């Protein structure tokens with residue numbers, strides 16, 4: 001994500017449920033509306049949203065019965081993550097999240113009345129009780145902890161076999177981000193930390209997270225894994241890195257940042 005271009009490389013997307021239509025020849029190239037030309041009767045919904053810094057993304061959602069021609073295939077957008085740059089990935093995520101928000105909030109959670117799209121903002125307004133519903137964004141913290149030139153990496157019980165990463169978890173109601181970092185680390189590996197510093201963030205639209213990255217230093221305690229979310233955790237130096245996430249993910253960037261500061265085992 002270091003070379004961030006200013007413009008999108010695509011401006012249209014075709015969704016089916018939460019899958020996105022891509023070229024069969026190159027799974028990293030999203031299909032535009034040509035892929036559904038003459039198939040307007042299959043379109044369930046349409047949307048448009050501005051994309052940072054000055055682009056616009058348009059999308060359509062097609063019926064589950066729609067079958068694309070051989071040139072195209074529907075894929076889980078997660079698969080595109082490694083090959084899309086930050087601007088393209090953000091646009092895909094924005095379209096996906098707004099589409100999902102609109103279709104899952106057709107009815108009011110408070111009174112059950114039908115909602116309609118606000119004309120002034122990205123929101124749904126209830127016809128009946130006038131409640132305004134906004135897209136949900138669920139913040140999650142992710143933290144790289146350093147101790148004597150080593151970084152704490154853990155293998156989650158859900159992770160691909162052998163893949164180690166930094167610790168992460170969802171923020172709970174009423175918590176600050178820093179409190180969430182301290183709590184998650186204590187819950188998962190039983191240690192206490194200090195010098196918690198903001199690192200950066202990354203939207204993770206599966207379905208609607210925002211990863212907020214931190215670095216921290218070990219303060220006290222020895223690793224005791226929770227045995228539930230975490231299968232294994234240990235301190236690793238530059239000479240003993242296990243299989244880690246790629247550098248386009250925020251976890252990969254946090255580990256890369258550690259390796260830059262501690263290139264040699266101490």
Ligand SMILES: [Zn+2]
Nearest residue numbers: 108111126129
């Ligand atoms: Zn209502």
